[in-house]
Amino acid sequence: MNYFSSEFKLGILGGGQLGKMMLYETRKWDVWTKVLDASPEAPCKISCNQFVKGSLLDYDTVYEFGQGLDVLTIEIENVNLDALDQLEKDGLKVFPQPRALRIIQNKAKQKLFYVDHGIPTADFQRFAYLSEIEDSIQNGGLKFPFVWKAAQFGYDGQGVKVVRALSDLEGLPAGECIAETMIPFKNELAVIVARNDDGEIRTYPVVEMEFHPEANQVEYVICPARIDDKVASKARELALKVAQKIKLTGLLAVEMFQTEDDKILVNEVAPRPHNSGHYSIEASYTNQFEQHIRCILNLPLGATESKVAGIMVNLVGDEGHTGDVVYENINRILEMDGVTPHIYGKKQTRPFRKMGHVTIVDQNIDQARKTAQKVKETIKVISK
Incomplete structure (x- = not known):
């Protein structure tokens, strides 16, 4: 396939700085690009051929965005994977592949993947709810200090906290998370x-x-x-x-x-x-x-x-x-x-x-x- 100065169309989910720097390269090679982002002021807006405002987590928005593209990629992993699965089934090339994103998007699944494949990582426990951590501490199953991580949607230091006392759990999201042994x-x-x-x-x-x-x-x-x-x-x-x-x-x-x-x-x-x-x-x-x-x-x-x-x-x-x-x-x-x-x-x-x-x-x-x-x-x- 001819990618350069051609009818080829590349889509990017996410319009932040990573996408903007990706577009430096597509512009260098004259590759046509289309970007989806929720913000009308996304950094990518000025650099792509077509900009679409919409949610990366909405099935219909992502699925519709993928229509007419030749390849679809991401600059952030928090995207609607069900829509990517369907686009891939429809014949669109999606990279990285949705099956890989399912492993990585959830930190608990990611850690279990390491264990299953003999990849050394810090010891951890998985919890469906934050309240289960307090129960585990009181029952002796978990000891301070440890690192709390939200299973999903953490980035740039968000969704991660060192927990040294019960009071450190206050105000954290109530959903799925992991507690990881602190590593010297x-x-x-x-x-x-x-x-x-x-x-x-x-x-x-x-x-x-x-x-x-x-x-x-x-x-x-x-x-x-x-x-x-x-x-x-x-x-x-x-x-x-x-x-x-x-x-x-x-x-x-x-x-x-x-x-x-x-x-x-x-x-x-x-x-x-x-x-x-x-x-x-x-x-x-x-x-x-x-x-x-x-x-x-x-x-x-x-x-x-x-x-x-x-x-x-x-x-x-x-x-x-x-x-x-x-x-x-x-x-x-x-x-x-x-x-x-x-x-x-x-x-x-x-x-x-x-x-x-x-x-x-x-x-x-x-x-x-x-x-x-x-x-x-x-x-x-x-x-x-």
Whole structure:
């Protein structure tokens, strides 16, 4: 099939920043695109050929959106899977496949998948209702501290909480959840795996993630991770194993813990381009968004190696600021060598909302990390 400057039509469910960066690549190749998102101000709106406003979770909306497309993909996994199942039965190519999304969309099912396939992960218990956790604690079946995770609809630090006392359960959603053993770890790592429909598969280098202690959001992504080569090799092998078991077409971001004794445990996965791969736009031979397009169009995969060391700094809304966004001191970071800001196009800021990211590239990873710190301390995402 001819994808370039042709009648081929690609659909994307979700119009956020991941979709916007995916559209950088489709525009580069002149691939026709159609995007669905609930927000009339979605970042993708200005970059696609056709924009449709509607709910990603509504069966009829998603099913109707898929009519007339050649391939349908996602930039967020919280979508109506029944509609995707029917579209696939109708002959539409849907990547990643709905069967894979059913495993990943629910964190309890995802954890059970790891257990069933011999993939090392933190011990956990599954609960149909939040109230069952309190019963388990009182009966001695669950001990503090542990990590509570909502089974569905968690993102960007939402739907995750460290529970150290019963009072920490107050105000949490009442539905299905898991309680996960807290893991003492040295590092949080991630590996992005790319797989096309022919089964060609490649991994990106292992990255190291540094998290904000309050928001539970990634503040820095560091590539390559500052870890021993043997540990990096174990992480890439484990990420490959997860991807080969799930067998999805597209990108799979595998988040992992490096324990104190250098074991690697899978935390969770995302079936799409991921925050941990943003550094690749400037630092890699093939960035993650181009690679995702290559995967779902069943094109040859690009080189995943890095040209230089890369660090990504998330730009999130400052605490105490809600309203029309202002990027303070952006001129000052543009004076720094190797620094590239990416602004997502969200007009309204609020505390910890992802508004953009900044990539820092340098031949020396330590120098890149120092520059990243300066960037973090300099630029502010505030409101008018």
